Amino acid sequence: MMENTFILSTVVENKPGVLFRVANMFRRRGFNIDSISVGPIEENGLSKMTITIYGDRDVAEQTVKQMSKLIDVVKVQVFDYEDTVQRELALIKIQFSSNKSLSELTNYCSIFRNRVIDVSPGSMIVEVTGTPEKIDAFIDIVSGYGIKEMARTGITALQRGTKK
């Protein structure tokens, strides 16, 4: 699956309306955004927008070109998934019915190096940071206990190595 996932690493103006323009372009061309994360970067008035898309290489190429056409988009790079280091953060609220389940869950958390950040009667909130695959794997394991709620940030990524 991952060979058809591309990561667009873009630098955009940090001002109102930019996300709208980007989202609008995707909608108009019928491309789908798998995940998106945005945050300011060190350079003046700019943000980094990391977008993952799923599709063939032609779609990726066309997406890059259409992104580059947007005046508020200063720079666009597209990476194959494997050429990047990715991190994502998830907050997962898991329910448990017994102390046994609680200790099993705590155990899984330590294997995955997750942090338990809240425990209430019958449920706990876990913070998971890592690659999207790691988060998926953790969700797989604990889903049997019952996931009550979950929030994922979407991928943020940088290209490997010294190329900039």
Added chain:
Amino acid sequence: MSKISGSQALLEGLWNEGVRVVFGLPGGAIMPVYDALLDSEIRHILARHEQSAAHMADGYARASGRPGVCIATSGPGATNLVTGIATAFADSSPIIAITGQVATPTIGKDSFQECDIVGIVTPVTKYAFQPMQPQEIPLVVKKAFKIASTGRPGPVLIDLPRDIQINVADMNVPKKVDIRGYNPHITPHPVQIKKAADLLLNSDKPIIWSGGGVIISNAATLLREVAEFLMAPVVTSLIGKGGFPENHPLSLGPIGMHGRPEANKTICEADCILAVGVRFSDRSTGRFDEFGKDARIIHIDIDPAELGKNKKVELPIVSDVGIALKSLIASMKRKIVKKDKTLWQKRVQEIKSQIREGDFGSGNGIYQSQIVKKIRELLPSNGILTTEVGKNQMWGELYYQVIEPRTWITSTGLGTMGFGFPAAIGAKVAKPDVPVVDLAGDGSFRMTENSLSTCMAEDIPVIVVILNNSTLGMVEQWQRLFYDRRYSGVKLGNIPDFVKLVEAYGAQGLHAQSIKEFEKAFKEAIISDVTTVIDCPVSPEEDVFPFVPPGRGLNEVLFDSEGQK
């Protein structure tokens, strides 16, 4: 530095960009700008509907090559512009649309005549600005003109809240603008040009396909040089008519759904296509997978996103068309080996000689093609023809030979009925010394006919030729061909007496029942100094052929309604 109002800053900015005329219609949220217009030397031309104001600006831009400007108030004024903006966007025409907006403290409060015009036009503009401080205006105007007129041109909107039109500020007028996300790439990669020269010279059967980009880039002369050097036939897209003189021996006319049959046939036989300033529109290419399937394709365009968008090509070149053609000529001239192309030229002549116009078309002797040819005969080569949309446009496409660039103005990408008349007015304002004619259908003309008031009040004489078939003809033709003659919603019935109608506006109305009468009327119209409308009753049964049905390849041409190929 002295303090001036936002409105004054806007008008000064326009003036500095060379704007001497704007088209518009006022309302509450744009009144400060209209007040400042009274003290400005910029001419304001009052439209009777904002859609027409936008088309006028568009016609002005296409005829002159300079951005056209239109102005409207907030809310309904702004939304009325949208069709005109979308039309300009689809055909890469540089217009600047200025809209009033409610005052900044009331934005987002669903105030009276508030409308999110920036949100609405974002998909159909190159950019939309909404400055929030008067001192931003000079920079915004400069950026707007730069964006609209460079790279692949297109519309830009400036939405001005009412309070910033009024408020005064120290205005810092920038000399140069730098937009960090906008740097159109205009020079070709030399290796790609060398490859293109090799491909073309070593091909047996090259053809040039010339589009709107050639006209926008003012590259008609260079294109002609390439064609004559290669002795290659030239076809165009619908919007590309005029990028190569259609009375030139190498010209085959436009390709596409209603293209010339010799053009469609020849491009199917070519082994190398030089596609210049085109975007591979489905109306031009027919089925994408059939198009050029036996040819090696070189595609030159300034918009990288057009390369490979609809069709993968062997050699994509991102560049301004003119600059690329110049280096292509230089590169070809340096080569010595050049394949002999006389066999191909013979074949092209053969194809041409097989096309006999009497063999296609139906109805009473293809009368409408005669009218169109008569217009060409009587109009000087720099005379401008605009069209509406429908059969009228297709008759023009097939039979009107465009000789000079910027003398054929038609809505191709969006296909907007009602475009031709106001666009003719805009073109006439840009070129007051040449005759300007709108080739119209009665359905389209009625959409913007109230622009007759603008012609009369502002003394802008244009000519309208109405091919009056009392139907929405093009749709009717499709119903005849593809819906088993089940006519639905196409009979216009109860059409007005056009002569009386235009006379009511104070314009001149003439009737022409025959080609002889038409000739007389048109000669009268050309020398007349008031707008003249010639009503030509024509048979609704006279269909436009040849015709490549939608979804077919260009080699599947229908020559008449019997399905004769």
